[in-house]
Amino acid sequence: MIKILVTIMLLASLNSFSNELKIAISETNLGGLNQSLISSILSCSTKIPKEKISIKSFPSLRGRQEFLNRSVDGYYPVIFDNHTKNNGLSPLYIDEVLLISLKGIPLKNISLGLVKGDNDQYLKKFETFKVSFSVLNAQTLFKGLEERRAEAIIVKRSQIPDSFDLSNYDLKSLEYVESGIELNTSFYKKVGMGKIEVKQAYSDCLEKVNFLLEHKRRKSIAEHLRREVLLIQKSLSIERKKVSNIEAKEKNWRDGSKGINLVQKILKSEESNGLKKALSHLDFITEAFIFNYQGAILGGISKTSDFDQSDEEKYQIVKSQKEFNLSNITDLYYDASSGAFQIGIMIRLEDKKGDFSGGVYIGANINKILTHYKIN
Numbered sequence: 001m002i003k004i005l006v007t008i009m010l011l012a013s014l015n016s017f018s019n020e021l022k023i024a025i026s027e028t029n030l031g032g033l034n035q036s037l038i039s040s041i042l043s044c045s046t047k048i049p050k051e052k053i054s055i056k057s058f059p060s061l062r063g064r065q066e067f068l069n070r071s072v073d074g075y076y077p078v079i080f081d082n083h084t085k086n087n088g089l090s091p092l093y094i095d096e097v098l099l100i101s102l103k104g105i106p107l108k109n110i111s112l113g114l115v116k117g118d119n120d121q122y123l124k125k126f127e128t129f130k131v132s133f134s135v136l137n138a139q140t141l142f143k144g145l146e147e148r149r150a151e152a153i154i155v156k157r158s159q160i161p162d163s164f165d166l167s168n169y170d171l172k173s174l175e176y177v178e179s180g181i182e183l184n185t186s187f188y189k190k191v192g193m194g195k196i197e198v199k200q201a202y203s204d205c206l207e208k209v210n211f212l213l214e215h216k217r218r219k220s221i222a223e224h225l226r227r228e229v230l231l232i233q234k235s236l237s238i239e240r241k242k243v244s245n246i247e248a249k250e251k252n253w254r255d256g257s258k259g260i261n262l263v264q265k266i267l268k269s270e271e272s273n274g275l276k277k278a279l280s281h282l283d284f285i286t287e288a289f290i291f292n293y294q295g296a297i298l299g300g301i302s303k304t305s306d307f308d309q310s311d312e313e314k315y316q317i318v319k320s321q322k323e324f325n326l327s328n329i330t331d332l333y334y335d336a337s338s339g340a341f342q343i344g345i346m347i348r349l350e351d352k353k354g355d356f357s358g359g360v361y362i363g364a365n366i367n368k369i370l371t372h373y374k375i376n
Helices: 002-018 034-044 060-068 119-123 137-147 187-189 195-206 213-237 246-254 260-267 270-279 311-318 364-370
Strands: 022-025 053-058 074-080 088-102 110-115 128-135 154-157 168-181 285-292 298-299 332-335 340-350 358-364
Touching: 022 187, 034 053, 034 088, 034 187, 053 060, 053 119, 060 074, 074 088, 074 340, 088 195, 088 340, 088 364, 110 137, 128 137, 137 154, 137 195, 168 187, 168 364, 187 195, 213 270, 213 364, 246 260, 260 298, 270 285, 270 298, 285 340, 311 340, 311 358, 340 364, 358 364
Parallel strands: 022 053, 022 074, 110 128, 110 154
Antiparallel strands: 074 168, 088 154, 088 168, 285 298, 285 358, 332 340, 340 358
């Protein structure tokens, strides 16, 4: 009897060990993520406890080699395209490929710097460019640009050092690329799920996660936005406009067939037109809407999920805080409808007396807003 129990316990132990997920990651480019966050998303997607998810960082491309040798169940980061997106979980990070050039120079017949084997495909877009130097890592590449060994470089946003001052250079966005975790077949065997099931669970989990927006970056965004916020507040100053039957309108708003007239009326309202005009010069907007002092939607550039915003954090923040500060900017989150990682910007509106009359919520594509204001 004792032998049987020992055997059962041993088999259980071996089975538990074999189900441990092993993920290799690059130690140099996590795209602003950390191991704990990656473990949390994987745990949510597979229902495997975090303590059974082993994440190990490797230098350079060694982690990729571990994946190819099937020593691990997954590898991050891998750039996915339409042909490879079914081979893993993406997006976990959406990177932006940038052409960073000396300020004011024409983009013709200029010298270019690259990391060896990285971003070579973009040379087809710049046939007149001449590669003057190629290096092994991004840090050396940026040093070369500062030393004028090249007039421009092509890099991913995630490779920009914190100390590099983008205000001294011109930026051109080339494209956005999705990076994620490439998976071996062993991953699906261990979690006992198929590709489609894992992908769906991952998508559901991704929308529930808040990705920390670093304090330094949040502060820089807020500073750049202050003038913009004042202009928006000035152009969208509204009186305290009361909306009746909010509960009934909320119900109709959620009912596709019954609420279509209400939705169309809101999207064609005076407030919607004013909002579109006030934001027309900003290229990073993914969503925007305006609500009154009760939290009821008055206008927007597209339909929101809720008509009544009074139970939302955005409403409470703009109602209680008179001054725009860091708390008016949310952490990063993934918005499936726009396919982008974005931040929320919450702006208080007041009437002529200076009393709270409503607010504006703006969803901003994080990469586009960083490029717009040259923030690294």
